[in-house]
Amino acid sequence: MSAECREPGPGGNSGASGSGACPPRSTSAPWRLPRWRAGAAAAVLCYVNLLNYMNWFIVAGMLLDIQNFFQIRDSNAGLLQTVFICCLMLSAPVFGYLGDRHSRKATLSIGILLWSGAGLASSFISPQYSWLFFLSRGVVGIGSASYSTIAPTVLGDLFVRDQRTRVLATFYIFIPVGSGLGYVLGSAVLQLTGNWRWGFRVMPCLEAVALILLIALVPDPPRGAAEKQEEAVGTPRSSWCEDVRYLGRNWSFVWSTLGVTAIAFVTGALGFWAPKFLFEARVVHGLQPPCLQDPCNSQDSLIFGLLTVVTGIIGVVLGAEASRRYKKVNPRAEPLICACSLLTAAPCLYLALVLAPVTLLASYVFLALGELLLSCNWAVVADILLSVVLPRCRGTAEALQITVGHVLGDAGSPYVTGLISGTLRAGRPDSYLQSFLSLQQSFLCCAFVIALGGGCFLLTALRLERDQALARQPGTGTPDSKDTERRALLSGTGVAAENP
DSSP, rough: OOOOEEEOOOOOOEEEEEOOOOOOOOOOOOOOOOOOHHHHHHHHHHHHHHHHHHHHHHHHHHHHHHHHHHTTOHHHHHHHHHHHHHHHHHHHHHHHHHHHHHHSHHHHHHHHHHHHHHHHHHHHHGGGOOOHHHHHHHHHHHHHHHHHHEEEEEEEEOOOOHHHHHHHHHHHHHHHHHHHHHHHHHHHHHHHSSSSGGHHHHHHHHOOOHHHHHHHHHHOTTTTTTTTTOSSSSSSOOOOOHHHHHTTOOHHHHHHHHHHHHHHHHHHHHHHHHHHHHHHHHTTTSSSSOSSSSSSSOOHHHHHHHHHHHOOOOOHHHHHEEEEHHTTTTTTTHHHHHHHHHHHHHHHHHHHHHTTTTTTTHHHHHHHHHHHHTTTHHHHHHEEEEESSOOOHHHHHHHHHHHHHIIITTTTHHHHHHHHHHHHHHHSSSSSSHHHHHHHHTTTHHHHHHHHHHHHHHHHHHHHHHHHHHHTTTOSSOOHHHHHHHHHHEEEEEEEOOOO
């Protein structure tokens, strides 16, 4: 008699019918890629990540002019970012599911087309149709979800160990760099043309180049290729619900996701409102007049954008390098570095806010320190996820982390900050000083939220080694048909390129 055997799924459950031992797993030759090709793919993905985050924050760089054009109050302006984030988080699980089961390259291409087309269309909306502008931001968020969810998993299958840490550090440098350049592009185009619409017309040209490079240079590696894990052939793929149950029991993933959520809450609020906060601080100090009609002075958006770029580059490099070195002596280095950076960032952000009415220089210094410490986490948290989650569930894991981070984080923080500011201002005299103080006080909760995030990473450190060991066990995932076909094809044609 023959025996039927089922390999364990992501949750570790296995089932068998019949009698006898399981037959040996059939395996194929490891998937390999030339070093230059992997490097070129990483460079393209970094470039697209730059454009992705420029799209996130280009609105903040022109916020005052957009508010004047569409007649949007502070209490509703935060909805621009909230709509963007809500659409992103709702579509992220869909793209995570597709990314774990279908062509990741095709899904990334569709995402770029979505956000590029929606951004261009938003530049032609008339002021009486402000709701269409909000809707266009939502479509941009849907396109962005595909990239934020899938791109890190492609890098995770091209590189491993120290090389993965360095590549992820480079990739995540472009979060703060792209965010900062979004402010810079918006304010620079506004100064050159006197019309905020041109900011949304420049981006599609850059995104068309990105799409061509993605199609030409980025491969779609089999999932788990970098780890060269032995995988069972011919068994059914675990379901999405099984993947989610596995992730819910993975405590390193759960606690690190809550830590990422705290970071998202703070960066969402600061990223959207900080340029306006700094502008009003300069008005209060008598350094410039109030903005009563557009185009407004976008100097503060430019300064904040450059500050974000510089601190982001330094912070990501410092965090990744500290993680790489500290891991050699402490296997729990990654969550401990995240915890320390967040617990130090909390008082820096608090001092930046409370000192703004007194001295702008000190406020800028502490704001720069806070941004630098927040940026230390971007590459490290991605490395944590890739190390504790099975390769075949990483797309779903990225999607769930994005969804939870946005639901509890930056989906609501810009709107909540603007709502608190508007509520405080309604009960005070109508003056520019009171407007500034209302916005300042609505920001103070960010310092406490980021401290809670530090505590979540301390809890991550307690479970990290156990979950990493489980994720490294071979044969704990089941391949889909596309991965099996690719491996068989490469094995049959004798491909023998070297994986980096």
